[in-house]
Amino acid sequence: MIIDLRKLSTGSRSLKFELDEDWWNSVGEQDLILGIDTPVQVHIDIYPAGDKYVLDGALSGRIQVLCDRCLESYHRELKTSFRVFLSLPLPQTQEDDMELAEEDLDVDFIRGDEIDLDGIIHEQIYLTIPMKSLCSEDCLGLCPxxxxxxxxxxxxxDKEQGHPAFLKLKNLKIEGD
Ligand SMILES: [Zn+2]
Ligand SMILES: [Zn+2]
Structure with a gap:
């Protein structure tokens, strides 16, 4: 979904919609996240703040993710809220005057006068995935x-070889002989 910033100049805009199954594929990247369960609810408020725009969003639903330990897909609760500051890209000639603080702003998602809302939602979904994504706390993983x-x-x-840690030592010894 693309939001036209020119239509926002008069005030805020509140959006409520659902993402359907095909949405994830339409963004392209598919690695850790396999897809979304329908429906994923999106609620977004966009309003101008000085020369910038503030985007407050909330997502809720479920997504399909790969478990880091057993490599099977599992369903994960998606519930997140976020605030993104957007500023219009500056003309090339003004680049030298840019403040360091501008680094915090998500200029990537603005093209001309339009906000790439799909890109922002996509990134926010990624940010909900922890470093270690497990189907369950006591996932047993794969046999080494x-x-x-x-x-x-x-x-x-296991029954034949004993604990995997000892198995590793045993292999090392055999290789050394
Ligand atoms: Zn697992
Ligand atoms: Zn095995």
Whole structure:
């Protein structure tokens, strides 16, 4: 969705809409996040503040994410609110006068007089994913020997070889001989 800033000059604008399943694909990137569960609710207020715009947003719904440990997809609660400051890109000649404080502003999402709302929402969804994204706190992960998902499979490796940490030591010894 594209927001025309020229129509905002008179005041604020409040948007409420839902993202449908196809939305995630339409943005392109697909790595850690596999998709969204419908519907994802979006609520956004945009209003001018001096020579800038403030965008207050809230997202709620669920997304499909890959577990870092077992590599299976799982559904994750999406609930976030955010504030983004937007400033119109300055003409090239004024670039030298730019203050360092401008670094905080998301100028990336403005093209001409338009805000790339999809880009902003996309980034905010990414920001909700923690460094370690797990399907469950006690996800057992994959067997380091056979690659089986230990949450769903009871492979025989452990019983034959002992603890994976010791298995590693044992392998090292064999390689050294
Ligand atoms: Zn997992
Ligand atoms: Zn195994």
């Amino acid at each position: 020997k056979c690659g089986a998902n230990l949450n769903t499979t009871d492979c025989q490796c």
